[in-house]
Amino acid sequence: MDLSFPLATIAPTLDAGVLHVLAATTSGCTGAEVHRRLGHGSDEGVRKVLARLVGQGIVVVETPARYPLYRLNRSHVAAPHIEALTRVRQDIVDRIRDQVTAWQVLPTHAGLFGSFARGTAHANSDIDVLLVRPETLTEREEDLWLDQVDGLDRAIKAWTGNVAQIIDLTAATLGRMAREGDPLVDSWRAEDIPLHGARLIALLRELR
Amino acid sequence: MSPRNSGRIVLCTPADCRVRRDQARAFIEVAELVLTEGRREAHVAAALAVLGGIAAADAVCGFALGQWSRGQDHTQAVALLGDVTLRDATLPTKLRRLLADKDAAHYSPNLITVEKAKAMVRQAAALLTEADLS
Numbered sequence: 464m465d466l467s468f469p470l471a472t473i474a475p476t477l478d479a480g481v482l483h484v485l486a487a488t489t490s491g492c493t494g495a496e497v498h499r500r501l502g503h504g505s506d507e508g509v510r511k512v513l514a515r516l517v518g519q520g521i522v523v524v525e526t527p528a529r530y531p532l533y534r535l536n537r538s539h540v541a542a543p544h545i546e547a548l549t550r551v552r553q554d555i556v557d558r559i560r561d562q563v564t565a566w567q568v569l570p571t572h573a574g575l576f577g578s579f580a581r582g583t584a585h586a587n588s589d590i591d592v593l594l595v596r597p598e599t600l601t602e603r604e605e606d607l608w609l610d611q612v613d614g615l616d617r618a619i620k621a622w623t624g625n626v627a628q629i630i631d632l633t634a635a636t637l638g639r640m641a642r643e644g645d646p647l648v649d650s651w652r653a654e655d656i657p658l659h660g661a662r663l664i665a666l667l668r669e670l671r
Numbered sequence: 672m673s674p675r676n677s678g679r680i681v682l683c684t685p686a687d688c689r690v691r692r693d694q695a696r697a698f699i700e701v702a703e704l705v706l707t708e709g710r711r712e713a714h715v716a717a718a719l720a721v722l723g724g725i726a727a728a729d730a731v732c733g734f735a736l737g738q739w740s741r742g743q744d745h746t747q748a749v750a751l752l753g754d755v756t757l758r759d760a761t762l763p764t765k766l767r768r769l770l771a772d773k774d775a776a777h778y779s780p781n782l783i784t785v786e787k788a789k790a791m792v793r794q795a796a797a798l799l800t801e802a803d804l805s
């Protein structure tokens with residue numbers, strides 16, 4: 464799935480892109496502004512799409528000044544469904560969080576990082592997950608842990624079609640990487656979307 | 672067993688499987704030998720554990736199904752292992768995590784620690800145990 468443009472899952476068209484732009488704002492946009500925010504297609508193509516969507520009633524047009532302003536018609540019966548599709552990124556975060564917090568062997572910290580966390584992921588992007596596992600696990604707990612991690616890996620693929628890249632490490636390894644200045648730790652620190660457990664910043668401070 | 676038409680699944684004989692199992696044992700034995708407290712050696716052990724785990728899984732599949740995966744995409748090998756009636760039902764998970772740990776190491780070599788390498792060797796050894804019982 465294109466994680467920055469989830470509407471493309473059902474409609475990889477200019478129409479869906481225009482709806483995506485309008486769903487992201489409550490204010491009206493000129494045709495040129497929609498085209499600029501969309502970042503592709505032609506200006507004329509965008510205007511034709513806007514005219515078509517106005518015809519469907521899903522977009523309303525006002526002309527308070529020189530140029531017409533287009534706005535998503537949030538009273539339209541289709542609007543909540545369009546908006547829901549533009550918000551699937553949060554749904555993915557919630558699903559991952561729900562799954563992790565229900566584990567029998569809980570991580571010390573779980574978070575998301577990488578392009579998905581930065582909001583720049585696309586159709587072929589991985590969903591990067593950081594898991595700091597408990598320091599000591601019995602053999603049974605280790606099997607359970609692996610089963611949980613593997614279940615999450617497969618669930619992410621099933622939910623999104625994107626591959627999960629799961630970094631599974633101990634707090635001791637995280638601490639050592641931080642002390643050695645591993646650049647990966649900097650990206651975790653900067654991008655982390657926390658899912659469960661201690662805040663990463665606090666954990667890193669503790670491990671210093 | 673579900674039939675597969677992919678050209679990457681090939682037929683094998685019990686003799687082939689014994690050779691593959693011996694390869695798995697050699698990889699894992701060397702992995703255990705080199706596994707000291709050094710991080711350089713941990714990388715070698717981890718790489719050998721992955722090779723040993725794949726070879727052991729091939730042998731398990733070969734003994735049970737008369738075929739194994741020859742593709743570069745190891746997800747096919749994991750799927751084939753899932754077709755085998757296993758004594759240890761955790762093995763497909765162990766193989767998947769072993770392969771995932773190998774991929775994760777591309778992010779940073781620091782992710783392969785001595786402890787991680789030991790865990791990877793344990794996972795590979797569990798696959799070899801299944802192959803030994805086949």
